[in-house]
Structure formats: structure tokens, C-alpha cells
Amino acid sequence: MSVDEAGTQQVDGGADEPGWDVDPDDESGVAVVAAVGRQIKAWREAAGMRAGEFGAAIGYSEDLVYKVEGGRRIPRPEFLDRADEVLGAGGKIAAMKRDVAQVRYPKKVRDLAGVEAKAVEIAAYVAHGLHGLLQTPGHARALFEARQPAYSQDEVERMVSARMARQSIFERLPAPALSFVLEESALRRPIGGTMEWRRQLERLLEIGQLRNVSLQVMPTYREAHPGMDGDIDVLKFKDGTAVGRSHGAFSGRSVTDGRQLRILELRYGTIRAEALTPRETLALIAQVLGET
Incomplete structure (x- = not known):
């Protein structure tokens, strides 16, 4: 994913924006959106307004109003703000923005964002490409659009927004x-084209200079290392617990057992030791940027 907005708006004469459909397989999300829709409809009917009249007053089409009220479309924050104002709800409708804030994003992504939001330490090695927390919107969009079978544009926008939402961690x-x-190969693949590639490199330089971030590159001239089997992630929490996962260990499942976590930490520690230092990494990124 900020895990924040959700909705439906009449744009450019009534075009239906992608990325705001309700995921039918997300039971909790469906329930939230349906409940919000019922509340909006109840306020509208209590005000004696027809759907078309209400839509015109808030700048939305009648069709989109019906979709929102029927729980088939997630209302944008702007929709809820305007509805609150027009219907005189005194903040009660606008307050539902928090309820729908996260349901725009797939449940798996919401769960991941929730875990990341609780972590006090995150260590991540990525064998191919860039970690989602490091990606620009254009980079992420290019990756999702390259997937096969192809995602719909609605799905692409939904996942890009979800990935960007996770970056509120910074x-x-x-x-x-x-x-x-x-x-190092991740720095040299021009995903999204030259201009997006440059934006991505600039973003890495920006993130790499944050005081709470250590960014390192494994140079291509290094020989085999413990991350060759796949990604490694270890997240630690305030209460002393932790969770880890690696594609190359424990069948790729998440682990919380102390012994298994130590194995992942050992592998990650060795990878860090063999990688370029953060200072050397920023110098390399700047060099690649200058060559683009």
C-alpha cells in the first residue's frame, strides 16, 4: 500500500476510477463497506433526497452513489466528507473514513502492513529486485503490469496503492x-523506463540517508553467499518476540521459534558482512544514477 483512502468518484464527466472495487473474497472488507453503504443510504433517505439528487449535490453520478450504498464500491474520503456536509451528519459520516481506510487493499497486504507497523526492527535481504518498502509507485506499477496472467488495471492500481501505503513506516x-x-543487479535493470529508473535510484539515495535505515548492496563480483536460495525477512517487536521468513529455509513458511530465527539472523548477518557498506552503497547508487 499510507493505508488510507478508498472510494468512488465522478471524474472527467463520470469516469469510474480503477482501484476501488470491493474484493469479494475479503469477508471483513465486504462487511465494512456494506455497513458504511447502509449508513449513507439511511442518512440520505432521512434527508428526503433521491440518489440522483444526492449524487449531483456531492459531485458523483447516481450510478456511483448506488454502488457505494449497495456495498459494491469503496467510498473515497472525499465522498464521505461531501456526504457528511450535504446530509448534515455532523461528522458521523466523515468519521467512517477510518473504518474504510484499509479495506481498499487486499487482506494479505493489510496483514503484512499491520505486522510491519508493529515492528521495531526489520531486516530484509531481497534476492531479485527491490523490497516493496523501497519502490517508487512507477517501479511498482511496472512490475505489476508485467505479471502473467495479466492483472486488470483495477487490480494493478489497488496493489500499487497498497504497496505505497506500507511506506508510511518511514x-x-x-x-x-x-x-x-x-x-547490485537490481540497480541496473531499468524497470519502468529510463526516467522511472532514475526516480527509483534517487529514491534509494533518499532512503539510504535516513538515520534509522541501513541500505547495502551485494556486488555482483561476490561469489556464493547465504542468500542465494532466496529472500530473507526478520521482524522484531517491542515485546521481544520476532517473526522471520526465507524462501530457502523451513519450506518458506513464517517462523517464530528462537532456534529457527537464529538461523535466519546468522544468514542475514553473513550477507550484510559480505555486502558493500552503507557509505559504499550510496556511492555506487550515485554512480549508476550518473550513468543513466
């Missing part, structure tokens, strides 16, 4: 300790 206070190791 704004958290107190700031968590974040450590990333990526392969």
Missing part, C-alpha cells in the same frame, strides 16, 4: 530500525 515515530540488502 514516517513512524519512534522510527523503527530498518536494514535492507539488495543485489
Whole structure:
């Protein structure tokens, strides 16, 4: 994913924006959106307004109003704000923005964002490409659009928004300790085209200079290392617990057992030791940027 907005708006004469459909397989999300829709309809009917009349008053089409009220479309924050104002709800409708804030995003992504939001330390090695927390919107969009079977544009926008939402972690206070190791090849693949590639490199330079972030690159001239089997992630929490996962260990499942976590930490520690230092990494990224 900020895990924040959701909705439906009449744009450019009534075009239906992608990325705001309700996921029918997300039971909790369906329930939230349906409940919000019922509340809006109840307020509208209590005000004696027809759907078309209400839509015209808030700048939405009648069709979109019916979709929102019927729980088939997630209302944008602007929809809820305007509805609250027009219907004289005194903040009761606008307050539902928090209820629908996260349901725009797939449940798996919401769960991941929730775990990341609780972590005080995150360590991540990515064998191919860039970690989702490091990606620009254009980079993420290019990756999703390249998937096969092809995603619909609605699905692409939904997942890009969800991935960007997770990056609110960089704004958290107190700031968590974040450590990333990526392969040098990830810096040199022009995903999204030259201009997007440059934006991505600039974003890495920006993130790499944050005081709570350690960003390292594994140079291509290094020989075999413990991350060759796949990604490694270890997240630690305030209460002393932790969770880890690696594609190359424990059948790729998440683990919380102390012994298994130590194995992942050992592998990650070795990878960090063999990678370029954060200072050397920023110099390399700047060099690649200058060559683009």
C-alpha cells in the first residue's frame, strides 16, 4: 500500500476510477463497506433526497452513489466528507473514513502492513529486485503490469496503492530500525523506463540517508553467499518476540521459534558482512544514477 483512502468518484464527466472495487473474497472488507453503504443510504433517505439528487449535490453520478450504498464500491474520503456536509451528519459520516481506510487493499497486504507497523526492527535481504518498502509507485506499477496472467488495471492500481501505503513506516515515530540488502543487479535493470529508473535510484539515495535505515548492496563480483536460495525477512517487536521468513529455509513458511530465527539472523548477518557498506552503497547508487 499510507493505508488510507478508498472510494468512488465522478471524474472527467463520470469516469469510474480503477482501484476501488470491493474484493469479494475479503469477508471483513465486504462487511465494512456494506455497513458504511447502509449508513449513507439511511442518512440520505432521512434527508428526503433521491440518489440522483444526492449524487449531483456531492459531485458523483447516481450510478456511483448506488454502488457505494449497495456495498459494491469503496467510498473515497472525499465522498464521505461531501456526504457528511450535504446530509448534515455532523461528522458521523466523515468519521467512517477510518473504518474504510484499509479495506481498499487486499487482506494479505493489510496483514503484512499491520505486522510491519508493529515492528521495531526489520531486516530484509531481497534476492531479485527491490523490497516493496523501497519502490517508487512507477517501479511498482511496472512490475505489476508485467505479471502473467495479466492483472486488470483495477487490480494493478489497488496493489500499487497498497504497496505505497506500507511506506508510511518511514514516517513512524519512534522510527523503527530498518536494514535492507539488495543485489547490485537490481540497480541496473531499468524497470519502468529510463526516467522511472532514475526516480527509483534517487529514491534509494533518499532512503539510504535516513538515520534509522541501513541500505547495502551485494556486488555482483561476490561469489556464493547465504542468500542465494532466496529472500530473507526478520521482524522484531517491542515485546521481544520476532517473526522471520526465507524462501530457502523451513519450506518458506513464517517462523517464530528462537532456534529457527537464529538461523535466519546468522544468514542475514553473513550477507550484510559480505555486502558493500552503507557509505559504499550510496556511492555506487550515485554512480549508476550518473550513468543513466
